[in-house]
Amino acid sequence: MKPVLIAGPCAVESEHQLFTTAELLSQEIKRTGIALDYFRAGVWKPRSNPNSFKGLGNEALPWLGEVQRGFGIRVCTEVMTAKQVDACAKAGITTLWVGARTGVNPVEVQKIADAVKEKPFTILVKNPIVPDLNLWIGNIERFLQAGVSQVIAVHRGFANGNENVYRNAPCWEIPIDLKVHYPELPILCDPSHLCGNVKWIPQVAQLALNYGFNGLMLETHYSPAEALSDASQQLTPAQWGDLIQSLTFKTDMPNAELIKQRALLEHVDTQLSELLAKRMEIVDEIARIKKENNLPVVQPKQWQQVTERYLKEGLDPAYRDFLAQFLELLHQTSIQRQQ
Numbered sequence: 347m348k349p350v351l352i353a354g355p356c357a358v359e360s361e362h363q364l365f366t367t368a369e370l371l372s373q374e375i376k377r378t379g380i381a382l383d384y385f386r387a388g389v390w391k392p393r394s395n396p397n398s399f400k401g402l403g404n405e406a407l408p409w410l411g412e413v414q415r416g417f418g419i420r421v422c423t424e425v426m427t428a429k430q431v432d433a434c435a436k437a438g439i440t441t442l443w444v445g446a447r448t449g450v451n452p453v454e455v456q457k458i459a460d461a462v463k464e465k466p467f468t469i470l471v472k473n474p475i476v477p478d479l480n481l482w483i484g485n486i487e488r489f490l491q492a493g494v495s496q497v498i499a500v501h502r503g504f505a506n507g508n509e510n511v512y513r514n515a516p517c518w519e520i521p522i523d524l525k526v527h528y529p530e531l532p533i534l535c536d537p538s539h540l541c542g543n544v545k546w547i548p549q550v551a552q553l554a555l556n557y558g559f560n561g562l563m564l565e566t567h568y569s570p571a572e573a574l575s576d577a578s579q580q581l582t583p584a585q586w587g588d589l590i591q592s593l594t595f596k597t598d599m600p601n602a603e604l605i606k607q608r609a610l611l612e613h614v615d616t617q618l619s620e621l622l623a624k625r626m627e628i629v630d631e632i633a634r635i636k637k638e639n640n641l642p643v644v645q646p647k648q649w650q651q652v653t654e655r656y657l658k659e660g661l662d663p664a665y666r667d668f669l670a671q672f673l674e675l676l677h678q679t680s681i682q683r684q685q
């Protein structure tokens with residue numbers, strides 16, 4: 347499968363911003379020979395904060411039509427209602443995406459599916475903001491059952507309460523599990539919304555391709571620093587061209603079952619390392635309390651009791667030795683840190 351590439355700004359901010367970005371992207375396409383499949387630009391923006399830029403709405407739709415005709419590239423935008431679907435169709439925009447926020451409301455998704463029923467639309471279904479595979483699958487099914495021309499899934503990460511380095515938690519096992527259920531369905535990654543910052547985009551984009559994702563949606567703006575939404579995660583068209591050229595595209599998932607288990611393992615290992623870091627913070631706090639109260643750092647009896655409890659409640663007997671050694675290492679490391 348040829349990789350599917352989507353690029354364009356988070357939102358349409360003005361005619362000038364839209365056409366400058368499209369022009370620079372088309373120059374990049376000529377320079378690099380990259381085939382861009384869709385130009386993206388949000389017209390209605392579902393913002394968390396009511397005071398944030400909400401997009402220009404209907405006013406911007408004719409400009410999207412112009413970009414589509416002028417640059418000979420299909421344009422896609424986000425819809426949240428059936429009315430918006432009709433407005434897009436009138437402007438000749440028939441590639442639409444359902445965003446992560448709309449994705450949590452099956453009733454609204456169904457209304458959008460009804461509006462595109464049996465029509466030649468391409469629908470991109472982003473993952474819902476909550477890590478619930480069944481909800482995502484349900485949304486995809488609504489469009490498959492509506493008989494639209496093409497359905498494409500987009501992984502943009504999941505809300506994480508900002509506890510992660512990325513803006514959204516990847517939970518790679520979820521999109522990979524989707525691939526296990528729907529081997530024929532193209533799945534793209536949107537590293538822009540996943541990362542929230544351009545500095546992580548190259549590594550996440552490559553990882554997605556290594557996992558066998560079928561393409562990438564990337565936010566690009568002619569002047570990211572001036573963007574009215576998602577400024578820190580948008581690439582310039584030149585950065586986009588360089589990035590795409592630097593990536594290795596695989597775009598097939600030969601053994602999705604195995605890749606899913608590996609992703610699950612990576613998830614557990616990440617949690618383990620985060621837990622160990624948290625444990626160290628607690629150890630520091632204990633060290634402070636001991637120091638203030640003139641208590642010895644090493645309290646062998648206490649540790650012995652704790653270890654016995656862990657080992658009793660512990661893993662399979664086959665892992666007992668491993669666990670005993672691991673606990674010992676943990677203890678020694680904590681003592682060294684406290685000292």
Ligand code: PEP
Pocket residue numbers: 356388392424444445446447472502539
């Ligand atoms: C977007 O693509 O601009 C967008 C709002 O995406 P998401 O729904 O993934 O947050």
Ligand code: MN
Pocket residue numbers: 356357539565575576
């Ligand atoms: Mn955005």
